Amino acid sequence: MNQSVQRKAAKDFIKRWADRGNEKQDSQSFWLDLLQSVYGIDNPTEYITFEDSVSNMMDSTSFIDGYIEKTNVLIEQKGQHRDLNKGLRQSDGTYLTPFQQALRYSATLPYSRRPRWIITSNFKEFYIYDMEKPNSDPSIVKLKDLEKEYYRLEILIDKTNTQIEKETKVSIQAGELIGQIHDELIEQYQDPEDPSSLKSINQLSVRLVFSFYAEDAGLFGKRRMFHDYLVDFDTRNFRHAIIEFFHVLNTKAEDRDPYLDEKLAAFPYVNGGLFEDMDIEIPQFTDHLCELILENASSDFNWSEISPTIFGGVFESTLNPEERRKGGMHYTSIQNIHKVIDPLFLEELKKELNEIKQLKQHAAIKRRALEFQNKLASLTFLDPAAGSGNFLTETYIALRELENEALVLIHGDNVLLDTEADLIKVSLDQFYGIEINDFAVAVAKTALWIAESQMFEKTKDLIYSEVDFLPIKSYTNIIEGDALEMDWNNVIDRYDLDYIIGNPPFIGHSVQNSEQKKQMRSIYIDLMGKEYPLSGKIDYVAGWFFKAAEFIENTKTKVALVSTNSITQGEQVAGVWKPLYDRFNIDINFAYKTFKWDNESSQKAQVHVVIIGFSHNSVTSKSKKIFYELNKFEIVNEINPYLIEAPVVIVESSRKNLSNVPPMIYGSKPTDGGFFFLTPEEKNELISKEPDAEKFVRRVYGAAEFINNKERYCLWLKDATPDELRSLPMVHGRIQKVREYRLKSKAKSTNKYADYPTRFKQDAQPDTNYLLVPRVSSENRRYVPIGFMSSENIVTDAVQLIPNATLYEFGIITSNVHMAWMRAIAGRLEMRYRYSSTLVYNTFPWPDTNELQKNKIKQTAQGILDARTLYPNSSLADLYDEVIMPVELRKAHQENDKAVMEAYGMKVGETTESDSVSQLFKMYEKLVTSK
Structure with a gap:
């Protein structure tokens, strides 16, 4: 909204409300009118909520007069004759001021919804309390002064999303x-x-x-x-x-x-x-x-x-033939960009500006606003994977919007005709980029020029200055080049840089070309000049994390990059992060847990990503945040590379079990082209035509068959004699096809097994009962379905098994403690859990239990199996669906969870999943040290 228009709207609002102010009748109308007419909110009824219920300490229900979630503002409204400094008797007999009432309501809210600001009002005055400074006096805005001081209530609105x-x-x-x-x-x-x-x-x-x-x-x-x-x-x-x-x-x-x-x-x-x-x-x-x-x-x-932020990406993909083949236009949404830049620096800058607005002396406001503007103009940014410049463009716009607000505080209504004093100080010269595509470089520069022009016009509207935008200045800070090959110091001196931002390419290690693999190996070199282990098995995006960590060593620079979530899961954690901690002493300051990153193309291609903000540990943030969505976060003491609150311990795959427990092995791998396997129909046809083949047909289980009770069969021919096989033409035909399949393989080891076409290439089938663990399971299940199987049931390499396992092993690994460990460190297939014996099972710290505890766990484990038998027609997928899980099974698991937690010395009802993982990381570290 134009400044003069906003002043007039505020003036009209004052006239409308000068003689009104009944708490019950007028409160909602007052705030809806203020938000819509003065601050330009089109749908204020969707922007602010009224009468949200909260339970107080006396277990009675009270109601919050108003709450604005987007800006975390809590409103306590009183009538026009109420003194906002005096207490009023409450139902429990205490006397509380409106602010003290609001504080009581705030204490009942979840942490993420607690207000950043509390406003108390009596229609004539607005008392503004900054909860970052809870003991300071409020700023006071009088209704009669709103025409001149409307900007002090801009904490009510979220300007970033209005257009x-x-x-x-x-x-x-x-x-x-x-x-x-x-x-x-x-x-x-x-x-x-x-x-x-x-x-x-x-x-x-x-x-x-x-x-x-x-x-x-x-x-x-x-x-x-x-x-x-x-x-x-x-x-x-x-x-x-x-x-x-x-x-x-x-x-x-x-x-x-x-x-x-x-x-x-x-x-x-x-x-x-x-x-x-x-x-x-x-x-x-x-x-x-x-x-x-x-x-x-x-x-x-x-x-x-x-x-310009959005159009840059749209424009590049429109004219880029390769991108158009992938699905037409795409761009990175402004909301997703703000998930990177807001926690990195923008929220702190907004907070600082809001604090300036609440100052009472105009001279102090002007002085601080000028200092703030100079600070904005001093900040420098680098995007080493600039693309069409959308991160740089949106960052420039965000800084200029803050500068425009500061300019209003500095100059007010003054018409500035002489602008030799450099009215606008934030410039494109503060923004640097590296991009390998020459066209994208041109698009990025153009997007920034357009952004500069638009913000220039907004400044003119606010300050009424007469300045021409053209001619534009040459902008050469976006360099064409390969960021993984070049020295970033040739773009900007690392000691002059404040922030690194960006969204590097998402290319999995399995699909990298030879040149990209060579790049990754050359980057991940240790101090002795040797390749780090796993450097050939990490995603391409990790190259930017390494280069950024190296670039910011012993500097004040902070980094926030988008990445596929794979670098925070499974084996890649050790491959990517161990060098960053060992060599560069980095510290994670904030992180976004996994969410879908939509490129907004017509095909809506999506990847699962994380956002990680880090710096050298000498400039680490005191208050670390783990975000679950924009503005929804928890404050933690430490964030490790798995993006959980736990010590910085990196779990590395181990072929040997770190605890003295039965080994876990892969199921059998057929490598047969599918010719050993039979559908129920094929099995029935085979037996009807060749009845003697029945003794060689076994029920077979992979993860899908086990979890979904899917019927599937295989030929198990280990004990078949040549004369028996000769008498079974259909079976013999399948064996012949297995042999032909193996002979055609490019793998020499598979060619070798063409000589053994009656057998699975890798036979791990136990001759005893065993415990089956699916290698892949849905992330929507609290427990990975695990169960006992008899030796008659053949299993494929889609599962893992523990031969001769007892109820004790079953009770431990099906518990919430083990599942928490698995969720924290396991790899993912999209979002599904990938259970690995070497990473999850072999590294898991088992409890040191006595016989009493062991027997208790065995009893509760049997309780789980007994609960399952109550539903013989239900698959494990049905039983472990969180929505319809039977009460008996849920209670059985809860009893088992309790028994296992007690074995670890964890307090039931008090230990969170985060607490248990933190304890397990400490136990793992001791195990590794002792080994």
Whole structure:
């Protein structure tokens, strides 16, 4: 909202409410009117909640007058004649001021919903309490002063999301327009596949986009100047007109042809290097292309409303053939960018500005606001995987929005005509990037210029200054290059850098090409010049984590990067993080737990990601946060690489069990091309035609068969004699196909087993009963389904087994303690748990139990098995569905959990899962040390 418009809205609000103020009748209307008319909230009834119930210490229910979740503001409203400093008798006999009442309500809320601000009001005054300083006096804003001091109540609103939806829609439409122009334009090139032609069309597209934006934003002077110039030319001369136009924009007024056409001469000098290369290939235009440019893209569309943050990604993917093949336009949402930049630095800056707004002396406000502006202008940022510049662009916009608020505090209503004193201090020179794709570099620079222009106009609206945006300054801080190959010091001196941000490429270790694998190995080199173990088995994104950790060593710089969640799970934790802790002494300051990162493409490709903020441990944050969603977090003392509150202990795979317990082994691996296996129908057909084959048919279990009670069979021919097999043509035919399959394999070890076509390639089938553990299980289950099996049941390598296991082993590994360990360190398949014997079972610290405790665990373990037998027709998938899990089974597990926790010395009812994992990490560390 424009400053003058907001002042007028505040003035009108004062008039409406000057003589009103009944607590029961007017409270909600008062706040809804304030939010909508003064602060521009379109749907205030969805923005603020009233009368939220809370239970107080006397177990009676009270109600919060108002609560704004987006900004964590709690409101306690009183009538117009109430003194906000005096206490009022409560139902329990105590006397509490409105603020003390609000504090009591706050104490009953979950930590993540506790207010950052408490406002008490009597319609005439607003008392603003900063809960970061709970013992300080409140700031007071009087209703009669709201016209001048409206900014002090801006803590009510979340400015970051007010325009996002509209700008996103416009930006996608803009991308579609450019896509249409690009698709038709490329057909006019003599050789559309020629690399120089592709580079030319990309540059041409960038220039057209800037021109469309510049005419709608008023940068050229009058609106529609670009359109009005081009409309004079027919299709035949359109190409020449475009070339002349670009030439003029790249030429200073004093250097131009004095006889230049007056329409061309009216255009300002742009600079910035955008129109510098006059040798790019520009083809002829068609009638339809001229129409697309003049009508669809120019007359019928307002480019000034695009979001440069979103449009940068949309634009790049629109013109990038590879990205278009993947699903068309994509971009990183502004909300996801803020998950990176808000906890890294933006929240602290917003907090500092809000504290300035609550100061009472105008001289102090102006002085502090000027200091704050200088601080903003001193910050530097690097995105070493810049792409189309969306992280840098959104960060620039966020800083400029804060600067604009500071400028209002500094200059107020003053009209600034003389701006030699550098009114705007935040500049693009503070933002650095590295990007391997030359076109993305051009897009990023253009997006930043557009962002600069938009924020420039917002400053003019606020301060009424008369300053021209053009000519733009050359911007060379985004460097084309391979971030994993180059020295980042050549981009910015590491001691001058404040923050590293970004979203590096997501390429799993199994799909990296040879060059990428070579890069990863060369990066993960230890101090002795040797490769770190597992450096060839970590995701590509880890290269940026290593380079960033190396770059910030012994500096003040803080980092926040997006990554696939794989680097915080399973074996990759040791491969990625051990070198970072051992060599660079990093410390994790905040983290987002796994969530889906949507690239917003038409195919909606999604990956599961985490966000990790870290620094050198000498500048670690005192208050660490683990986020579950935007603004939903818990404060913890320590965050380890598994993104849980626990000591920084890294669990490494072990082929030997660290505790004295029965070994866990993989099931049998057939490597047969599927020819050993039979569906129920195939099994029935085989037996009906060859009855003697029945003794060689066994029920077989992988994870899916075990959990879902899926019927499947296999041929188990270990004891079959040659004459028996010769008499069974159908069985013999399958054996022949197994042999042929193995002979065709590229693996020599498989070729060798073509000589043994009657057997599984790897036979681990025990001749005793065993405990079966699925290797993959749903993340939605509290317990991984585990069970006993007889030796008659064949198992594949989709499961793991413990031969000769007892009820005691079953009780321990099916307990909530073991499941917590598994959830913390296991790898994932998408989000499903991947149970590994070497990583989860062999490293698990078992309790030191006495006979009494062992017997108790055996009893409770049997209770679980007994509860399952009550439902013989239900699969384990049914029984372990958290929604419909039978009461008897749940109680049996709870009894087993209790027995196991007691064996560990954990207090039942008091120990959280986080507590138990923390204890297990300490026990693991002792185990490793003792070994």
